[in-house]
Amino acid sequence: MIGVGKMKQYGNVLDKPLNKGKQEVSLSAFAFLFSELVQYNQTQVDNIGELERRLEDAGYAVGARVLELLCHRDKGNRRETRLLGILSFVHSTVWKVLFGKVADSLEKGTEHEDEYMISEKELLVNKFISIPKDMGTFNCGAFVAGIVRGVLDGAGFPAVVTAHFVPMEGQQRPRTTILIKFAEEVLRREARLG
């Protein structure tokens, strides 16, 4: 729809042809909007945990829609059904569409079988954000964690997803790691599928 000049009228949003997703807006426009999202949510909560939960909820709604959109547009209405498949879908396809690049790394947790980590040196949403001292470990990446959870949940891989700052040697800013802990049923299913 965007970019084709005259806007056409469609009775139903689903009748509208999907655009290719190449349209862009300035990073500032997004940063301003995201900052308002965070500031608004700050007025609605009493503590950091709640704030992260609310940002995650907002992200979840984005993730659920991204999954639907990408499966329909890029994958011919198919979606990944295996654990590694869906992880690589998040790490590559989703990241590329949303953030313009593949995520820096995707690793398996060393201590727990059910944990995976997606790390990003400079997460797009954290680019212009500095956390005040009194807000401790708060990470706006909770929004992205929510997106990841939304995608995974929609694809049938329920998981607990959280965002953490991880200090890096020789770097001034810590990187953000999105920690994915899959539900038991997911691992049981994977084991059964062999």
Added chain:
Amino acid sequence: MARVAPRTGDAIFANVERVNAELFTLTYGAVVRQLLTDLEEVEEVNKQLDQMGYNIGIRLIDEFLAKSNVSRCNDFRETTDVIAKVGFKMFLGVTASVTNWDADGTCCSIVLEDNPLVDFVELPDNCQGLYYCNILSGVIRGALDMVSMKTEVTWLRDVLRGDDVFELQVKLLKHVPEEYPYKDDE
């Protein structure tokens, strides 16, 4: 200091960092949905979106001035033209047009055909009173507030409500004289 020529919206947009419009669209959708859940009343959501826009506008004007090299506009006509041609382009990647001037040049319409905020959006029956893009009117009001112009910005047409384009009416209420609350020697 040498005067630098103002840059076109296209030139600026080509040179700034950009993100996928879908991330922006869906995030804005998440904001609106969150407000609808929290505030329940559509009227309140309109107000909050306008407030958020205002907050953005008062900060965005700095970036706008810094990147566009636009100098003082001679009149309100020039101001709205710059908003439509440079402002919308450099932030949202779309251009708008200005029409419907009144006789004394203080009220006009900014018309948007493309609007990245509303992709995938349809207003459900219980949200018919919602001005989905109300954040935009807030942005314009906030930005102009910072350059001494008090304005009133209202939606006249909205594609989500069945119109063919988005039309924002911008009305100049008054020029606020610049005041320096501090003394020179401080």
